[in-house]
Amino acid sequence: MCDLMTQQDLPSNGTLPxxxxxxxxxxxxxxSINLAGGIAGVIVMARQLFQRNIQSMTPIIIINLMVVHSILLLSLPFRLTYYISSExxxxxxxxxxxxAMIYTHMYITFIFYVAIIIIRLLRLEFQRWYTKTWITAVWFxxxxxIFPIFLSYYGTSKNYNHSKCFQFHRDIQEQGMMIANYCMIGIIVATVSALSIIQLVIxxxxxxxxxPDMNSHVEFRAQIKSFFFILVILVCFIPHHVFRIYYNQNFPPEDDHNLFLxxxxxxxxxxxxxxxxxxxIAGIAH
Structure with missing residues (x-):
C-alpha cells in the first residue's frame, strides 16, 4: 500500500537508462489517458446529471464517484510533470x-462500486436520509x-531524497503497513470473488x-450492467493487489528501479x- 518509485542512482546528466x-x-x-478521459467523463456526466431530477440511490453514488475522481484528477498533472522531468x-x-490520495481514491471508489453492486443484486431502495448518512460515513x-494513515506513515524514514517523489518503499517494511497490506488484499480479493460468483449465478x-429474449427484460439488463463494476474492479484494482503480494515477498534492493516502477x-x-x-455516458453501466 505504498506509492513506490526511486531514482536515486540516475546518471549525473539526468538521463534515464x-x-x-x-x-x-x-x-x-x-x-495522460486517465487525465484526459477522466476530465471528459466528469464534465459530460455532470451536465447530464444536473439536467435530471435525481431521486434514486445509484445516481447519488455516481455523483460521489465524480467527486472522488475529480479530486484524484487534480493530482495527475503533478505526477505527469514528475515522470517527465524526473524531479x-x-x-x-x-x-x-x-x-496518500491515490490510495484513498482507490478504496473509496471500491466501496462505492460494491455498494452499487449490492443495491442492484438485492434490489434495495433506501430513503434519501439513509443514503446520505452512509455515503457521509464512507467519506468520513x-x-x-484512510488518508491520515497513509499520510502519517509516508516519509517516516529520514533517508529520502526530497527532490524525488513516490519513493516511500522503506516505509512498507513497517510491521503495521505489512499487516495492513495483507488485510486489504484479503478483503478486496474475497469481496470481489464472492460478488463475482453471486453475480454470474444470477x-x-x-x-x-x-x-431467448433475455435482452428485452429490464431485470436481465440491469444485472449485466452491474457486472460492469465487477469487471472494473477486476481490471483496475485486482492486478495491483495481486502484485503487492509478490512485492511484499520480494522486497527490492535500493538499486532495483524496475520493480519500483x-x-x-x-x-x-x-x-x-x-x-x-x-x-x-455510453449507457454501459447506468
Missing part, C-alpha cells in the same frame, strides 16, 4: 499528500481514517428464465477507473 525510460513512458501514457518540485508534504472513513439464472504502473492502472464516467 533505456529500460527506465520505457517504463516512464508507460506511466506518462497511462496517466519533484512541489514540496515534500505535497508529495506525501498525492501519494476515507478522509479521516445472470445465468435470468438467462435461463428469459431465454512496475508497482507504480500497477498503481497507475487503478486510476483507469476514472474512465467509468465515459461508460456511464
Amino acid at each position: 533505456q529500460n527506465l525510460e520505457r517504463l516512464h513512458l508507460i506511466l506518462v501514457t497511462l496517466y 519533484w518540485k512541489f514540496g515534500w508534504f505535497t508529495c506525501k499528500m498525492f501519494s 472513513v476515507g478522509t479521516l481514517v 445472470i445465468f439464472q435470468l438467462a435461463m428464465k428469459y431465454w 512496475y508497482n507504480e504502473i500497477f498503481l497507475a492502472i487503478t486510476a483507469l477507473c476514472c474512465l467509468d464516467m465515459l461508460c456511464f
